[in-house]
C-alpha cells in the first residue's frame with residue numbers, strides 16, 4: 001500500500017498514511033511531471049547588465065525564469081559575467097510572456 005500524497009510505502013494492513021492522514025492506495029499513479037511549463041524566450045538582451053536588471057524585476061514579481069547565454073564558456077560553468085557583448089536570452093513561462101516582455105522593453109528603454 002502506498003500513500004498517494006507522500007508516496008510512502010506501507011504494509012498491506014495499513015489503511016491510512018500516518019503523516020498525511022489520507023487513505024492508502026494499492027498502486028501509485030504514474031508520476032506526473034512537477035512542471036509542465038511551456039517556456040518561451042524573451043527578446044535577446046545585449047548583455048549581462050540588462051539580464052541582471054530584468055531578472056531582478058522578474059524575481060520581485062515572482063515570475064519564474066531562467067537565463068541562457070550564447071557564450072560557449074557557460075557550458076563549462078565558467079562565469080562570463082565580465083565579458084562584454086554576451087547575448088543573453090531569458091526564458092519565462094508562456095503565461096508570463098506578455099508581462100515579461102513589457103518589463104524587458106521598459107528596462108531597455110523601448111516603449
Ligand SMILES: [Zn+2]
Pocket residue numbers: 003004005006007008017018019020021
Ligand atoms: Zn503520506
